[in-house]
Amino acid sequence: MSTVPAYALSDWGTSRFRLWLVDGNGQVLVEKRSEDGLDASRARGFAATLESHLAGLGAPADLPVVICGMAGSRQGWVEANYVPVPADLQAILSGTVKIETILRDVRIIPGLSQSGTAPNVMRGEETQLLGAILTKNLSNGIIAMPGTHSKWVELVDGRAKSFSTYLTGELYALLASQSILRHSIGEAAAFASPDHPQFTAALRLMFSGERMLGELFGIRAAMLLDNLPPVGAASRLSGLLIGAEIAAAKARQNGKVTLVASGAMAGLYGRALEVAGLDHDFVDADEAVRKGLFVAASGIWPSEGRSK
Amino acid sequence: MSTVPAYALSDWGTSRFRLWLVDGNGQVLVEKRSEDGLDASRARGFAATLESHLAGLGAPADLPVVICGMAGSRQGWVEANYVPVPADLQAILSGTVKIETILRDVRIIPGLSQSGTAPNVMRGEETQLLGAILTKNLSNGIIAMPGTHSKWVELVDGRAKSFSTYLTGELYALLASQSILRHSIGEAAAFASPDHPQFTAALRLMFSGERMLGELFGIRAAMLLDNLPPVGAASRLSGLLIGAEIAAAKARQNGKVTLVASGAMAGLYGRALEVAGLDHDFVDADEAVRKGLFVAASGIWPSEGRSK
Numbered sequence: 263m264s265t266v267p268a269y270a271l272s273d274w275g276t277s278r279f280r281l282w283l284v285d286g287n288g289q290v291l292v293e294k295r296s297e298d299g300l301d302a303s304r305a306r307g308f309a310a311t312l313e314s315h316l317a318g319l320g321a322p323a324d325l326p327v328v329i330c331g332m333a334g335s336r337q338g339w340v341e342a343n344y345v346p347v348p349a350d351l352q353a354i355l356s357g358t359v360k361i362e363t364i365l366r367d368v369r370i371i372p373g374l375s376q377s378g379t380a381p382n383v384m385r386g387e388e389t390q391l392l393g394a395i396l397t398k399n400l401s402n403g404i405i406a407m408p409g410t411h412s413k414w415v416e417l418v419d420g421r422a423k424s425f426s427t428y429l430t431g432e433l434y435a436l437l438a439s440q441s442i443l444r445h446s447i448g449e450a451a452a453f454a455s456p457d458h459p460q461f462t463a464a465l466r467l468m469f470s471g472e473r474m475l476g477e478l479f480g481i482r483a484a485m486l487l488d489n490l491p492p493v494g495a496a497s498r499l500s501g502l503l504i505g506a507e508i509a510a511a512k513a514r515q516n517g518k519v520t521l522v523a524s525g526a527m528a529g530l531y532g533r534a535l536e537v538a539g540l541d542h543d544f545v546d547a548d549e550a551v552r553k554g555l556f557v558a559a560s561g562i563w564p565s566e567g568r569s570k
Numbered sequence: 571m572s573t574v575p576a577y578a579l580s581d582w583g584t585s586r587f588r589l590w591l592v593d594g595n596g597q598v599l600v601e602k603r604s605e606d607g608l609d610a611s612r613a614r615g616f617a618a619t620l621e622s623h624l625a626g627l628g629a630p631a632d633l634p635v636v637i638c639g640m641a642g643s644r645q646g647w648v649e650a651n652y653v654p655v656p657a658d659l660q661a662i663l664s665g666t667v668k669i670e671t672i673l674r675d676v677r678i679i680p681g682l683s684q685s686g687t688a689p690n691v692m693r694g695e696e697t698q699l700l701g702a703i704l705t706k707n708l709s710n711g712i713i714a715m716p717g718t719h720s721k722w723v724e725l726v727d728g729r730a731k732s733f734s735t736y737l738t739g740e741l742y743a744l745l746a747s748q749s750i751l752r753h754s755i756g757e758a759a760a761f762a763s764p765d766h767p768q769f770t771a772a773l774r775l776m777f778s779g780e781r782m783l784g785e786l787f788g789i790r791a792a793m794l795l796d797n798l799p800p801v802g803a804a805s806r807l808s809g810l811l812i813g814a815e816i817a818a819a820k821a822r823q824n825g826k827v828t829l830v831a832s833g834a835m836a837g838l839y840g841r842a843l844e845v846a847g848l849d850h851d852f853v854d855a856d857e858a859v860r861k862g863l864f865v866a867a868s869g870i871w872p873s874e875g876r877s878k
Binding site: 336375376377380381382383411426427428429430432433436437440441442471472473474475476478479480482483484486487488503506507509510511513514 | 644683684685688689690691719734735736737738740741744745748749750779780781782783784786787788790791792794795796811814815817818819821822
């Protein structure tokens, strides 16, 4: 590294671990991505896992670290209690928890919770949400964060008012690799395409009010009767699930949608929002989470950044 | 056995194998249930598997056998082509395929297929359908056959006009045992209850037009925030999925529903149809498939029943 890092930022989830060293302006100096999610880290120890990755990036021993994600859950390193909605997002920053058992200054950002008739929780997405809001200077609207458990947040006067979770990504993985549909999709699971006519047709079906549960087996039947090829099957499954998600979210929440996504997900959801006729803007998911983490870090240690 | 059997009847599916020896009136003399479904039988050989189970029940070497289910699929013993809907159910009887490679007279009943914009297939349920129709002397209405892949058939003037498939049972098993919800349900997966308030509440939610995809994660959140216990979680998941199935079917097909189900499934779907306000009648699923198989057997070999 040519520049001395100011902070280390980490998004530490159930199945993956990401770490960035940034300068005092939030510019990324180096990054590390690994499979050291919660399960892997629990066995080895959270402190040992973090220190080993920090050492691998050449981080100084006194570099402060801010973490978001499942590392702050009951099954994680130290529990960072949820902040209930409606919530000012500054509240998640003042609710960070300090790890007391180590010398290095490490803080974990709390998640958001929603109680009442539609109980819900998030961990990690609240930081991405903060980053997206700051990037686009948003006060009102809908923020959609697709993924394993897609989150849709309603923002009112700069506060997170309510949110919903859709099991879209997890259901896609289970259906494509473990259900009867695995015979139709197989290795093509990663190749669902926003440009495939099956993707668009499935979206339109979901937006017309049909229920996804009654359309899934049709993928199998279309393979048996009409030789539907694997990429078509994957695109159709993706369209049915993303379509069901957007149809449900559209019925619940109104306003301009800011889509927070990266890579293939950005392409699929962008096209789906277009077919749904939903006006939307776009923020890169990786940049959003780093921005949220950096804002947290520079709020906690305003003058301690080593490059300042 | 005190009476000489007239026929052997078998429902041979992907994961299970059932065999009954019946007399000339269709009365069951002995039965065998095993896990010798398609995958297990392919390795050992279909003829060897069948003969071993027949021998175990003391069946004579010339006892004729009629089979329904996935044994007649491309991955099965011998392919019995689908009969397309709209179909007179007598057509499936005249479409049976004889196994030519063995001495014993063994016939496989074909499935039903639906082509066009809603491609669909069934194998095994067509025989259950035939049995249910004959049991209740039905000409018109809806026949619901819940299971791994639930089938809903519209019967018009005694013919199967169209049908739908819902992946309800398969999705329940995947979500309860392999998704994030496994932490909330665990061993309680088999104990979803039609009398649990979570079952009824979930049904009402689905009948109000909500989408299942946006409600699944709420089970996890309710455990974290409100200590929802495992049986409540299982009942809620069951209510969401069965509710989504019935809501979709209700929107598509009208008429009195005949529910073809056994055991726990009969209790859950019976209660769900009641909450949906759908008038329904009931046929035992095991009896229906045996009746369909027996009608096929006595049609193919009218005077050859050994007890006649």
